[in-house]
Amino acid sequence: MRMDPKQFREYMLIYGTDILNWPEDMRTPGLKALKSSLELQAILEDEERFERVLRESRYEDPDPDLAERIISASLQKEDKRPYSVAGFFSDIFWEFGMPNRALTAVSLSLLVALILGFAIGFFYPSGAISSEQNQINLEAFLYYEGDVL
Amino acid sequence: MDVDLTHLDDTLLLQHIRQGGREAFAVLVNRYADRFYRIAYRLVSSKDDAEDIVQEAFLKLWRRPKLWDPSKGAKFNTWFYKVVINLCVDHQRKKRPLGLPQDMEMADGNPGHDVLLDDHQRQSLLDRFISDLPDRQRQALALCFYEGVSNHEAADMMGVTLKALQSSIMRAKTTLKKKVKLYFGGGSI
Known part of the structure; x- marks a missing residue:
């Protein structure tokens, strides 16, 4: 696979300037192309300078706690x-x-x-009184009342 | 007897957290707080805001640990990156756009004169250029360039295709390169 400057530039933007980090199938053609082309070497240097500028971006560490x-x-x-x-x-x-x-x-x-x-x-409520029990209670009351009177 | 949970992987820690395991939660926070802070910082450009966002993300996890479902196949940190990124996007929507300091006016009016910019001004301008990028491009740059996440993983975190992610990185860098050349002068890059 031969790599032209346009492709080389694209891969550099996508994968970065460290060609050893490129996907395996692009790494070898990339290194070969770089070795044999002054134009690609200039592109690489340009891209490396740009990445250095990007790394100047401000960063503050978080609080240790x-x-x-x-x-x-x-x-x-x-x-x-x-x-x-x-x-x-x-x-x-x-x-x-x-x-x-x-x-x-x-x-x-x-x-x-x-x-x-x-x-x-x-x-089955425990406090409930059946109607039969109610009748007995009423009779007992009436009987008791009558006895006294 | 205290059991050392630090050697457990994320999935097992999450199982403990689901049962209310505070120690497991502490291990997970210690393992990831700084890493998720870094990506939050790259997206919101403020230390305090990034810390608050990471805290909010972890508290969501603590309150609702079942939100992460390992059966869906996503690794915990991939899923949690998504949570943090979404919180950052929400935060950015609520926030006003960054203003440029007054001492930048000269540089704005005379692009190309890099000798006029000191380190602080260069840094402020660069931060402004990055924050002016569309959300997706900024996320792609933060994940792939600053955090060194692989393209596949970053695409997964952002919920986009690999092609879309690579296109975002290229666009972000191309835009930034143009602006850097214009404002910092050709000698800078």
């Missing part, structure tokens, strides 16, 4: 998470989505027990 700050913020965010109905239900389902099967089984058992408790309480 950036990672620590993020970890601390994760603690705070968790405590101060605003309440929302969607978030509440999402949290419930997230708990059930945990891969810990034992925890999920215990949670489900407690939920079933709670539902059964409500159902029993609804159909």
Whole structure:
């Protein structure tokens, strides 16, 4: 594969001036072409100067405690998470989505027990008086009242 | 007993994080905070903003670790680069365009006189040229030139085809080269 100056320039823009970093199938033709062409060598020098200018672009290192700050913020965010109905239900389902099967089984058992408790309480309320019992109570009252009077 | 999680790969750390593993989260943050800061900085050109963006990205991950789905085939850091890049794009949309310092006027009026520009002015001009590039070109330049990410990986992170990414790099560099030659003078490059 022969490489003309236009192709060489394009590859240089795409892959950079270090030809050893070019994809394998372009590297050898690129190096060969460079060795035998003064024009390509001039293109390479021009591109290297341009890359040096680009590397002058300003860069500031992050604060050394950036990672620590993020970890601390994760603690705070968790405590101060605003309440929302969607978030509440999402949290419930997230708990059930945990891969810990034992925890999920215990949670489900407690939920079933709670539902059964409500159902029993609804159909057989302990404070309720049947109509038969009500009649007996009324008769006892009337009898008791009559006796006194 | 404390278990050393630093040797675990990203996928395993994320599994721990899904179960509320704070130590795993700390390991992941320590592993990647600086790397993601670098790309954020290249895209927003502000230390404070880049730090805030990286923090926001990690907190999103902490609150919703299931957002990253390994079954979809993306590596964690590729996916997280996307998160950071998207946050940077949102941030840039909200922000006003960069103004040029007053001491740049002379250079603007007389392009080609590189002797008039000191290092600080050259740097400011270059930053302005880069920030004037369209989003996609700036991202391609930041990932491939400044961060040394491979073209394939960068295309994946940006959600574009390889051809589109390479075209973006070429356009970005061609535009910058023209401006640098015009404003810094032919002797600079």
